Amino acid sequence: APDRESESFESLYGLTLQMIDVSTFVADAGVDQAAISLAAITDSCAEAGVWRWNAIDVHLNALRLLRTVGAQLPAADRQAMLEGLYKVSHRKIDEL
Structure with a gap:
């Protein structure tokens, strides 16, 4: 969205917390862990x-995938995706 630069960090963080709450019902899909990783990025951005945005978009796309087919993915593939998201979320701004 072209106007997303004007959004507050708190609004995305709040949405992410809601995702974490809801995702506990589909823990086998990895959505919960991906949402926690998105919260970490949002926190570091704040x-x-x-x-x-590139890191946030990667997480949003991964969340869509995990929501739809995460439970059907082989566990090793799902874990590799989550580990990649973790690396992205913990990368420091000055390392970009």
Whole structure:
């Protein structure tokens, strides 16, 4: 969305917390862990005062995939995806 730069960090963080709450019902899909990783990115963006839209978009796309087929993915593939999201979410702004 072209106007997403004007969104507050708190609004995305709040939505992410709602995702975490709801995702406990589909824990076998990995949605909960991906949402926690998205919360970590949102938190780091808020601390730095700058959006990392590329990392956020990667997480949103992964969340869509996990929501639809996450439970059917082989466990190793799902875990590899979640580990990749973790790496993205813990990358420091100055490392970009």
